[in-house]
Amino acid sequence: MTRDEAWNLANHWVAAWNAHDLNLIMTHYEDAIELTSPVAAQLLGASGGKVVGKANLRAYFQRGLEVYTELRFHLEDVLWGMNSVVLYYTNQKGTRTGEFMELSANGKVARVVAHYNA
Numbered sequence: 001m002t003r004d005e006a007w008n009l010a011n012h013w014v015a016a017w018n019a020h021d022l023n024l025i026m027t028h029y030e031d032a033i034e035l036t037s038p039v040a041a042q043l044l045g046a047s048g049g050k051v052v053g054k055a056n057l058r059a060y061f062q063r064g065l066e067v068y069t070e071l072r073f074h075l076e077d078v079l080w081g082m083n084s085v086v087l088y089y090t091n092q093k094g095t096r097t098g099e100f101m102e103l104s105a106n107g108k109v110a111r112v113v114a115h116y117n118a
Contacts, residue, residue: 001103006080009107010087014075020065026058030108031055037114043067068092093118 009028016024041049043063051060052065065071072092078088084102091097095118102111 001080001083003108004079006078006085007036009085010075010078013087014089015077017071017073020047020071022058022062025061028109029054029057030104030110032114035112035114037107037112037115039064039114041064073097082089 011026013028016028033064034054035051035056035057037051038050039049040046040051040060044051044060051057051102054064060109070092073089074091075087075089076096078087079088084100087097087099095116097117100111100113100115101109104110
């Protein structure tokens, strides 16, 4: 992963979310995706905040888009590693989020761990 690849992925990911385009959002994820998030625990009542599999992730994201109709992300920074990125962004309420995303060999997100400041 290079700096440019990381920023490219992050910018496309944020643009898909800001467009509220669920199909475009889902193109970033592997079928066997695993996401862990306090928001998932809250919205889905999921024990441990874990969402496993692309169909379940799609349902979670759809629910989030329905609940947060004004959802908008502003990318603040991107950190990159060997096969991972961390997207640091703020949402429409000013909440800061850091999402660690581990990438598969084909560059799709295979695992996400989300962190929030509020």
